[in-house]
Amino acid sequence: MGEPGTKEILNLADLEASGGIHTGRKHILSILVENKPGVLARVAGLFARRGFNIGSLAVGPTDDASISRITLTVDGALHPIDQVTKQLHKLVNVIKIRDLEPEETVARELALFKVSADGESRAEILQFTEIFRGKVIDVSKRSVTVEITGTDDKIEAFEQMIRPFGLIEMVRTGEIAVARGRSAT
Amino acid sequence: MRAVDAIIECLKAEGVDVVFGIPGGANLPTYDALYYGGIRHILCRHEQGAGHAAEGYAKASGRVGVALGTSGPGATNLVTPIADAMMDSVPTVFLTGQVRTELLGTDGFQEADISGITMPIVKHSFMVQDPREIPRVIHEAFHIARTGRPGPVVVDIPQDLSRADIPYEPVDSVRLPGYNPTTEGNAKQIRLAAKALANARRPVIYAGGGVVNADAARELVELATSDRFPVTCTLMGLGAFPAPHEQWLGMLGMHGTRTANYAMDEADLICAIGARFDDRITGKLSEFAPRAKFIHIDIDPAEISKNVPAHIPIVGDAKKILPKLTREYRALEADASRLDAWWQRIRGWQEKHPLRYEDSEDSEIKPQYMIEALYEATGGDAIVTSDVGQHQMWTAQYYHFKAPRRWINSGGLGTMGFGLPSALGAKVACPDETVVCVAGDGSLQMTSQELATCVSEEIPVKVFIMNNGYLGMVRQWQELFWDRRYSAVDMGTRPDWVKLAEAYGATGMRVADKSELVEAMRTALLTDGPVVVDVRVTREENCYPMIPVGEAARDMVG
Numbered sequence: 001m002g003e004p005g006t007k008e009i010l011n012l013a014d015l016e017a018s019g020g021i022h023t024g025r026k027h028i029l030s031i032l033v034e035n036k037p038g039v040l041a042r043v044a045g046l047f048a049r050r051g052f053n054i055g056s057l058a059v060g061p062t063d064d065a066s067i068s069r070i071t072l073t074v075d076g077a078l079h080p081i082d083q084v085t086k087q088l089h090k091l092v093n094v095i096k097i098r099d100l101e102p103e104e105t106v107a108r109e110l111a112l113f114k115v116s117a118d119g120e121s122r123a124e125i126l127q128f129t130e131i132f133r134g135k136v137i138d139v140s141k142r143s144v145t146v147e148i149t150g151t152d153d154k155i156e157a158f159e160q161m162i163r164p165f166g167l168i169e170m171v172r173t174g175e176i177a178v179a180r181g182r183s184a185t
Numbered sequence: 186m187r188a189v190d191a192i193i194e195c196l197k198a199e200g201v202d203v204v205f206g207i208p209g210g211a212n213l214p215t216y217d218a219l220y221y222g223g224i225r226h227i228l229c230r231h232e233q234g235a236g237h238a239a240e241g242y243a244k245a246s247g248r249v250g251v252a253l254g255t256s257g258p259g260a261t262n263l264v265t266p267i268a269d270a271m272m273d274s275v276p277t278v279f280l281t282g283q284v285r286t287e288l289l290g291t292d293g294f295q296e297a298d299i300s301g302i303t304m305p306i307v308k309h310s311f312m313v314q315d316p317r318e319i320p321r322v323i324h325e326a327f328h329i330a331r332t333g334r335p336g337p338v339v340v341d342i343p344q345d346l347s348r349a350d351i352p353y354e355p356v357d358s359v360r361l362p363g364y365n366p367t368t369e370g371n372a373k374q375i376r377l378a379a380k381a382l383a384n385a386r387r388p389v390i391y392a393g394g395g396v397v398n399a400d401a402a403r404e405l406v407e408l409a410t411s412d413r414f415p416v417t418c419t420l421m422g423l424g425a426f427p428a429p430h431e432q433w434l435g436m437l438g439m440h441g442t443r444t445a446n447y448a449m450d451e452a453d454l455i456c457a458i459g460a461r462f463d464d465r466i467t468g469k470l471s472e473f474a475p476r477a478k479f480i481h482i483d484i485d486p487a488e489i490s491k492n493v494p495a496h497i498p499i500v501g502d503a504k505k506i507l508p509k510l511t512r513e514y515r516a517l518e519a520d521a522s523r524l525d526a527w528w529q530r531i532r533g534w535q536e537k538h539p540l541r542y543e544d545s546e547d548s549e550i551k552p553q554y555m556i557e558a559l560y561e562a563t564g565g566d567a568i569v570t571s572d573v574g575q576h577q578m579w580t581a582q583y584y585h586f587k588a589p590r591r592w593i594n595s596g597g598l599g600t601m602g603f604g605l606p607s608a609l610g611a612k613v614a615c616p617d618e619t620v621v622c623v624a625g626d627g628s629l630q631m632t633s634q635e636l637a638t639c640v641s642e643e644i645p646v647k648v649f650i651m652n653n654g655y656l657g658m659v660r661q662w663q664e665l666f667w668d669r670r671y672s673a674v675d676m677g678t679r680p681d682w683v684k685l686a687e688a689y690g691a692t693g694m695r696v697a698d699k700s701e702l703v704e705a706m707r708t709a710l711l712t713d714g715p716v717v718v719d720v721r722v723t724r725e726e727n728c729y730p731m732i733p734v735g736e737a738a739r740d741m742v743g
């Protein structure tokens with residue numbers, strides 16, 4: 001494969017081929033960072049410049065006011081996950097990173113769905129909501145808004161179900177996760 | 186105490202004796218503090234010059250280099266040196282002024298978001314928000330810059346905060362919960378590495394700039410000579426192993442020796458120390474060292490298995506790891522004769538493919554000869570800086586560096602214009618050493634204003650311009666890979682370097698005759714003050730040998 005200095009014309013397949021170790025699955029990284037300005041920009045910037053795609057991202061406080069937690073998901077099929085974590089570790093404000101093992105992790109996401117609902121579809125939507133253990137949190141003449149909590153699979157399944165009714169809007173938080181059992185994440 | 190006076194106290198506590206920079210509105214308070222402060226300030230003529238000077242200072246001395254710029258354009262002019270210091274792991278601290286806090290984010294006069302701009306190219310940066318944190322931040326900046334894998338740290342201080350009256354107490358510890366470089370090296374891994382070395386029949390030690398940064402050159406020699414391990418260094422590592430040594434293979438990589446590259450190609454074990462398998466080293470990655478297993482010793486865990494998967498990774502400081510590895514290796518009492526066949530093979534390459542060029546039969550100065558002449562005139566132990574291009578590669582090839590911190594160049598970023606300002610910084614760091622800059626006529630035009638700095642601050646560097654009237658390295662690529670279409674590489678014969686030097690108050694000389702070169706260089710070295718020697722060399726000479734881009738080491742040409 002060529003590089004900028006050579007005149008060889010590059011084909012797209014060659015350009016796409018890249019090395020590295022790929023695990024082929026989604027990884028949830030739980031990252032403890034110092035609660036300082038610009039930290040999120042550093043993390044996001046690192047992903048952008050190293051060409052890592054962020055699947056979802058959630059940021060929030062922890063029980064310690066000086067520390068925030070970033071939970072993000074990366075596709076291990078696309079990116080060498082150990083490069084991702086090693087590069088993250090190089091950020092001075094990153095205190096701890098845990099690549100959560102799927103079997104040892106409970107992950108949840110919250111999503112809000114605003115769906116068109118007229119007379120007949122309304123009942124059906126409410127039924128689906130119940131099956132998914134969701135909650136209706138707002139109702140208007142021509143719409144309902146439903147809150148669903150669960151794994152991203154569950155949220156995607158719900159989306160599939162209600163899309164035919166006319167999905168006006170979907171808002172998702174991105175997954176957050178903790179390790180199972182007694183020990184801290 | 187004013188926050189800026191506290192900054193000066195902190196700099197002194199960090200052992201800073203000199204800073205390089207240019208004042209402006211946003212860092213006026215700092216300059217006021219410097220006025221009384223007892224730290225030498227060198228007024229450069231461009232912030233890029235100040236930044237490279239800080240790098241040259243750091244590379245020559247191993248201490249942290251410091252550069253100052255004002256907000257906006259002052260800070261953006263520092264961007265190239267910051268990126269350069271990141272790529273070559275140079276311990277540096279950049280102090281930038283910022284607009285007053287009330288103007289932040291309003292596109293105030295001379296506002297530029299320098300921490301945002303530099304985020305991808307710093308080891309770390311601080312945007313000060315409370316003047317009381319300034320002393321701690323300065324110390325943390327130095328700590329981060331110099332420890333672990335060294336690098337640039339930017340400290341951006343809004344003008345109003347720098348004028349604040351703060352309680353100052355010396356800071357004696359840093360608080361960086363997320364920063365904890367590993368230094369010792371895992372004992373088990375070191376034992377494994379020793380075993381691998383003892384079992385290897387075709388080993389090569391491949392050392393990079395990390396060995397220089399770790400001040401581990403002596404430890405490298407000890408390891409290499411604990412048996413007869415062949416050693417090659419990267420462009421950044423030159424001097425980490427003494428060039429005139431029977432185990433020395435020469436530099437490796439794109440313009441390295443055939444011996445070094447062939448040895449990598451046929452090795453069964455490569456012990457990488459403070460080197461990062463850059464594309465200029467590996468050539469075509471899939472065909473790089475196909476028979477080798479890799480020991481990779483590096484202070485930065487992210488370098489390990491980044492480009493080439495390591496079989497035995499060891500994270501830590503080379504200075505601590507190498508002696509342990511040597512001890513473990515010695516204890517194994519490996520049979521030295523197992524390397525006989527390997528050395529025979531290597532000697533064969535060395536005989537067949539020495540570095541060579543066709544010298545002129547008349548008065549023409551071949552560029553390679555120019556470097557040999559410089560070696561002769563300086564006795565081979567000057568501190569040599571360079572710009573970027575053919576002259577840089579020829580200097581790396583023909584100035585056989587015997588010791589670390591003598592070869593100062595821009596390897597990772599390849600920054601034209603690095604040579605003169607870094608020479609200035611090196612000379613300030615090592616006033617008793619001879620400091621020469623091998624400049625390209627193209628590169629030097631990017632920072633030649635620093636001649637004024639050299640003259641007014643009495644920094645007697647000697648600049649030798651390898652003047653081929655071309656952007657030579659680009660011309661070479663156009664000749665070899667773009668069917669000789671010389672697009673935008675002819676630099677002509679201007680400026681008149683002798684007159685330019687004289688205009689700045691330096692001494693200017695010109696040499697175009699081979700027979701006069703060594704003598705002229707000696708004269709230049711003995712002349713007081715800064716000297717610029719315009720050496721007219723062959724216009725179209727190519728730098729060989731060469732691994733063409735994207736090809737494997739064994740396909741070297743020239």
Ligand SMILES: Cc1ncc(C[n+]2csc(CCOP(=O)(O)OP(=O)(O)O)c2C)c(N)n1
Pocket residue numbers: 572573574575576577599600601624625626627628629651653655656657658659
């Ligand atoms: C700032 C910058 N711009 C452009 C380049 C691309 N470049 C690499 S080598 C080179 C030519 C350098 O010419 P010169 O300084 O005369 O050295 P020579 O190769 O002739 O020895 C150029 C333009 C670069 N490395 N740095």
